[in-house]
Every structure is written in C-alpha cells, then in structure tokens.
Amino acid sequence: MAPVISIRGLSKTYASGLQALKPLDLDIERGEIFALLGPNGAGKTTMISIVCGLVTPSAGTVTVDGHDILRDYRQVRRKIGLVPQELHTDQFESVFATTMFSRGLFGCPRDPSYVEKVLRDLSLWDKRGAKIRELSGGMKRRVMIAKALAHEPEVLFLDEPTAGVDVELRRDMWELVRRLRERGVTIILTTHYIEEAEEMADRVGVINRGELILAEEKNALMAKLGKKELTLQLAEPLAAIPPELSEWNLALNQDGHELQYIFDAKADRTGIPSLLARLRDHGIAFKDLNTRQSSLEDIFVSLVSDRRGE
Amino acid sequence: MNFNAQGVWAIYRFEMHRFMRTLWTGLAVPVITTSLYFIVFGAAIGSRMTEIGGVPYGSFIVPGLMMLSMFTESIFNASFGIHMPRFTGTIYELLSAPLSPLEIVLGYVGAAATKSITVALVILATANLFVDVTIAHPLPMILFLVLIAATFCLFGFIIGIWAKGFEQLQVIPLLIVTPLTFLGGAFYSIDMLPEPWRTATLFNPVVYLISGFRWTFFGTSDVGVWISLTATFGFFLLCLVIVGWIFRTGYRLKS
Ligand SMILES: Nc1ncnc2c1ncn2[C@@H]1O[C@H](COP(=O)(O)OP(=O)(O)O)[C@@H](O)[C@H]1O
C-alpha cells in the first residue's frame, strides 16, 4: 500500500541561519504508530510543523495521500489533526464550544453527537460546559486532543503528548492512541520517553541534530541493534579474567564478584554453553546467573552518543 | 468544494461570541461618549457656532462622531482579534486548518466590521436623541459605512499581525488615526481653516473619508464625493494588497 505521508528531501533553515532539518526522506505507512525519538532541539517539532503548515519548508516536498502539502493544502489539512507540544487554549471558551469551533474551522458541518463522542472518549463530557481556564493542565491537554480529533482526521500528530503529564493521563493517552489505531488512524508521535515508543510504536525513527538517523520497525530494530548480556555471580572473586576465556567478550565487575558476557542477540550461536563448560573446566563456580536484553533506551543512547562523538 | 464556508462561519461566530462577552460595556461606551460630545460640543460650543454650510452644528458633527468611533473600533477589534491567537499561541490551529487567506480575513474582518457598524448605528441612534439627523442619501451612506468599516478592519488586521505586543496595538490608533481624525474635519469644515492649513489638510487621507460620509447626510462636502469614494476604495485596496502579501510571505505568521 502507498504510504500515507511521503517526505522527500525535506530541509529547513530558519531565518536565524540555523539548519533545523537536514535533507530528509521518510515514509509513514497507513495505519501505523510511528514514534519519532530525539533529544531536545533535534528537529522533531520542526518536521511536524512543516507537514501541518505552521512552518515553511526550505526545500523538499511532502505529500499526504498523494496531495502536495503546499499546492493541495485544503485536501491535505482536512486529513490531519495536530496536538502541538505547548498548551495553547482559548481560556474563555467552553470545552464544547472550542471543540465545535475546531470542527468548523476544518470545514466539517456541525455535528454535536460526534463532538459528544470525542469528549466522552477523552473523559471530558462532564466538563463540556466548563471554561477552559478553569481546567487543570492535564484536562487542557485532553481538550487539545479533542480539538485535533474534532474533524475526524486520518492522520494524527502528537507532539510530546505525555511530557509533564501524570501517570493516569499517560495511560489514558496510550489507550486512546491504540483505539485510534484500531479505527485506522495513522499516528505520528514524538516523545522523550523511550519506554513510550517501546510500548506503543510499530516503527521508530531517531532524529538527532536535524538528521534522521534511522526509521525502522521497532521489533527489527531491537533485534538488530539489541545486545544481550549474561551476568554470572561468582562464588569466589577473580582477580583478572583468565586468559583461557579470552575468546569471549567478557568483563569483570563488582571487584571481581561478577562476570559479564555481552553477546549479539541475533547470532545463531550465543557461545553460552561453551563458556559455561569452559568455566566448569577451570573450576570457576557461580552462585547465580541472569540475562538481560538491552532496551530501546540503550539503543537510542548509543545511537545518539555515537553521532555526538563524530 | 473550494470555499470553506464552515470555517469562515466558525471564525465569525467565535469573534462575535467574544464581543458578546463584553456586549454591555461595548455598547454603553459609545452611548455615553456620544452623549458627552453633545453636552460639550452641542450645548457649550454649538450655541456659538450655530451653523456650518446651512447645517446646525449639532447635526454637523454626527457623521464625524460616527467615523471617529468606526476608525478606533474597527482597528481595535480587528487587531485584537488576530493578535490574541498569536499571543496565546492558538494561531497554530488557524494555520493548520484548510482555510485560504481570504477565508481567514473574511471571518475576522467580517466580525470586526459587524461590530463597528453596530457601534456606528448606536451612535447615530443616540445622536438622534439630541439633535435632528436626516440622511440625504441613505444607500450611499450604507455603502460608505460598510466600505470604511471593512477598510479599517483590514487595517486593524494588519496592525494585529505586525504588532509585537499589546502596547503596539494601541500606538497606531492613538498616535496616528485619532489625531488625523480630529484634524481631518470630524468636528468642523476644512473650509473654516485659514491657508496654509487648509491645503495642508488635503494631505490628510481621513479628510476624504469624513467628507464623503458627511455628504451622504447633508448633500454637501468639503471635497468632491467621487474623490472621496475613490480615496476610500484606494485605501481599501491598499490594505487588501498588504494582507495578501502577509499571507504569501507568512510575515510574522510562519517561520
Ligand atoms: N522559529 C524558530 N526560529 C529559529 N529557530 C528555531 C525555531 N523553532 C525551532 N528552532 C530551532 O530549531 C532546532 C530544532 O527545534 P525543534 O524542531 O523544536 O526541536 P525538537 O522538537 O526536536 O525539540 C532547535 O535548535 C531550535 O532552537
């Protein structure tokens, strides 16, 4: 199936001269949850803002469902909902009125029952008559999501939806994102919380200093870049790694009480059985052992720090 | 469908709703100010001025009063209307919506013009309590009213986008428009001025607006009515061109 969003050679240099995006290619598949990861200032918001029409691209093209974002902006924008990073609300409007306003702005006919459904989905229905300034920060964020969903978008951008949000709202947000995906909505979210991407995303993109380092299936990425480690709690501490064990990639930790073996998770032969046999042959006993797979966070940190070192 | 009527209507309603929140002050202010003008100008000064060009002084100042309020109301409402979303950040929604620049302007300027025309009519009704007001040419009067409201709302819209803060919103109306209005014959005929002031006054664009509008009331004017209409329309087109440029370049709207 053709990607829903197709980005080609997109770059942005702000008037200040800062290049926030280096020429970038990216396809977003229809119906997927795509998580864009990257440290502060990496260019995540810039990319989203270009697709949504808030920032003018310096070069490159973006098409949504085959429509160019600049030439066919009407068709494109009707399909897109945006929840920006910052809380921007009309303080004096009621929750219901502001959601209905958003629906109208995007050219949809008044439909109170649809707006009701959106507000109920976001646990805002009880607050429908409240003025926005009376709401808590978390509630305001829900209102912004309701506004973004008011015109039934096919693609939803969530820019750091859970930054500074309490645990309950974060869970609700994840739940909502999953429900939206079930309905076929494509979701692109940026986040600082890697566990969030790990938990929800189908695909992950990593962006750093305006450069898209990778965009891959989350599971493939974790298998490809993920490392496993085996930790052995030794019965007796070792002063150094015996030379007989040099063919394994070992490290000695905890004053020689712990032997750590890092191996490639995707390799057919892990080398563990032979390592254990060799240990037994040399009389090195261990009390306990465990293995751990590296998380997306480890992968992310190593990717970003690799680039920093260049 | 190539016109987002729902979107224009949403903006219009939003803006009208904003005015409704302050409806009573919004209407009480022009009523009280107009009454004050009549008490001061009409009773105190007017008794010595009697007539200008055959029109009693009290009636003579009515079009000028309406214009003065129209100018300030239009600029204030339209500039505030577009400045507020920029200030609070809610403009992101407007920029990400499937709206053409024309539609955005129609919504904001339409609502602001509705309000300033309402205020002008309230002033007319209030004035009618103090003095006799007859309108010689009602249809041209409506035409001038709508054209001037639209022009100054567009002008206000531009200021609202240009301004970097709330104090800048006030600068142009207070420092330029109000003085030009007072000096532009809102409360006197420029024929009453000695030279060279009379000729100097002809460089004040507001003279043409007020003169034309006054003609629709009394059938007499300082400058030819066609010149007035052309000047008003020219100002309208100029504002339209600037607004077009703003959206084409994204000036102060997009980075
Ligand atoms: N309007 C702007 N003008 C100039 N520089 C900007 C503007 N917006 C963002 N930047 C800069 O561009 C870079 C990328 O910012 P942003 O896209 O917001 O990153 P992220 O969302 O990943 O934190 C940052 O260095 C930021 O300071």
Ligand SMILES: [Mg+2]
């Ligand atoms: Mg950001």
